Amino acid sequence: MTIDPTLIRRMAFPEGRSRPVATPLHPTVVWAAETPDQLDDIYDNPGTGFTYAREAHPNALALAQRLDALEGGQGGLVVGSGMAAVTVALLGCLRAGDHVLGGDQLYGRSLRLMAETLPQMGIETSLADPTDAGAFAAGLRPNTRAILIETVSNPTLRVADVAGIAALAQARGIPLLIDSTFSTPRAVRALDHGADVVIQSVTKLLAGHSDVTLGYVLARDPARMAAMRVLAVTLGLTPSPFDCWLAERGLFTFDLRHDRAEDNARRLADLIAGLPGVKRVIYPGRADHPDHNRARELLGDRTGNMLSFELDGGRAAANALTRAMPDVAFAPTLGDVGTTLSHPPSSSHRALSPENRERLGISEGFFRVSVGIEDFALLSADFTRGIAAAAKA
Secondary structure: OOOOOOOOOOOOOOOOOOOOOOOOOOOOOEOOOOOHHHHHHHHHOOOOOOOEOOOOOHHHHHHHHHHHHHHOOOOOEEEOOHHHHHHHHHHOOOOOOOEEEEEOOOOHHHHHHHHHHHHHOOOEEEEEOOOOHHHHHHHOOOOEEEEEEEOEOOOOOOEOOHHHHHHHHHHHOOOEEEEOOOOHHHHOOHHHHOOOEEEEOOOOOOOOOOOOOOEEEEEOOHHHHHHHHHHHHHHOOOOOHHHHHHHHHHHOOHHHHHHHHHHHHHHHHHHHHOOOOEEEEEOOOOOOOOOHHHHHHHHOOOOOOEEEEEEOOOHHHHHHHHHOOOOOEEOOOOOOOOOEEEOHHHOOOOOOOHHHHHHOOOOOOEEEEEOOOOOHHHHHHHHHHHHHHHHHO
16 A cells, blocks of 8 residues: 655645634644745744744743733743743843842742852842841842842742832832732732732643643833843743643633632631631731731732641641641642642752741741632631641641
């Protein structure tokens, strides 16, 4: 039997007068041009076509445009992970010999980037309390070229003095980079609060189903955004088309998921606070939160789906709690439709010394909860049972 010699030849994709309702998935790596002149024109005029997926692809562009609309900007970039977005944002502002001042309660891997990776590149780093603009003013150096904070810190849920730090950054002409993953643009549009660069881990609540790994970065200055885009392409921080397709699909229900999870979080925080064996509950919507007034100013009634709590006991109590709650995923993630439980001392902040974790208030009995959209009765039963088991341990 003779095989048709044209079988492996690529054929033009069929087009018609109608259009797809759902965004098509584009797994292709390359696009064909008609002539070298046309290829030159595509490279010289971004947005007029595609060439190679590392440079750009339709699914990343479609997702970026939706995220731009949420953030109130344009020209944002989707990359392969939240940490890729943090890295692009920092390296897009810094050179060897520069200094970056970060919040001392950043996400654990961001802290590690500050402590280990950036110094290897000749970039100076230091940390200050993000709830105190005065501490940031004191931490500035003549060569400070960037400030990095989170609106709400991971996992301690402290609310940054965004207004004070933004005023300080603007007065000194220093770019302010804000990682807004915990608050999401549903609560805070960081550009509206003085950010020069916004960072999102799309992996989390924006995509919302624990099945993608993506990040997003948006700079106010088009020239800075262009430099970050070139850097991301050069470093190969390409997002998967399938992940982008899934994340865009997830965004259609983002508002609904956010509000349901937020309502559950408010109720769960109050429930846990009343249970024996709990040392403290940290939730920006509660009056006993150390930054409650600032949270009301910055977040309004959008206090989010994240809460943390600390058990009276140590590691034994922590182990007992997770064993007693098999239906709540004990996993180092957040933003899923289902509630997940994380133990920072054994996951996100395990690289910190016990002394440094203790200084941040992260003891062996410290847990972070990403509250999902389940029926609240299930959550009430799970956490009541788990915390009772921890108290016995």
